[in-house]
Amino acid sequence: MLKPMLVAVFLTGLFTPTATAAAAPTCLEPPTSDKNELCVEVLSLTDKDFYASGRFLSATPTATAWLTVSVQQRRDQWPEPITMAEKTTSGTGELTAVSGTGRIGPDTRAVRACAAGWTLVSARRYEVCTPWQGV
Incomplete structure (x- = not known):
């Protein structure tokens, strides 16, 4: 009696996770000497x-x-990473942004999140990415 119940759960997709818990943010490491902070999650x-x-x-x-x-x-x-969605914001002070929806294709092996930050007064552009996550 228990086996048909488990099969029904797997077939209906009730056992499929809808979202994974977000890991700790990935930040610039080591901290930059000019104290810019950049994180992505x-x-x-x-x-x-x-x-x-x-x-x-x-x-x-x-x-x-x-x-x-x-x-x-x-x-x-495809050997190079493909950008699925992107969001850019500007202003002063602390900036935050949420990317658009990235639709995962059927032949996708892995996904990651990346962030880039820069200012008018700095000659440097800072970038950080999460580790690749298999799908």
């Missing part, structure tokens, strides 16, 4: 969708800054 990862969140705090909080958060995938027949 996975908000949710389902079997079809992928979102990410990023945060950038410039060492010069009054300078105009930009933050871009993106989600990328690696496919079986």
Whole structure:
């Protein structure tokens, strides 16, 4: 009697996770000498969708800054990462952004979230990505 019940649960998809718990954010390491902070994290990862969140705090909080958060995938027949969704924001002070929805393709091997931050007064662009996660 128990075996048919388990089969029904697997067939109806009730056992499929809808989202994974977000891991701790991935941040610039070691901290940059000019004290810029940049972090990115996975908000949710389902079997079809992928979102990410990023945060950038410039060492010069009054300078105009930009933050871009993106989600990328690696496919079986494509050697370079493909950007699935991206969101850019600008302003002063601490910036946060949530990427658009990244739809995971059937031949996708892995996904990751990336963030880039830069200011007008800095000659450097900072980038950080989460580790690749298999799908």
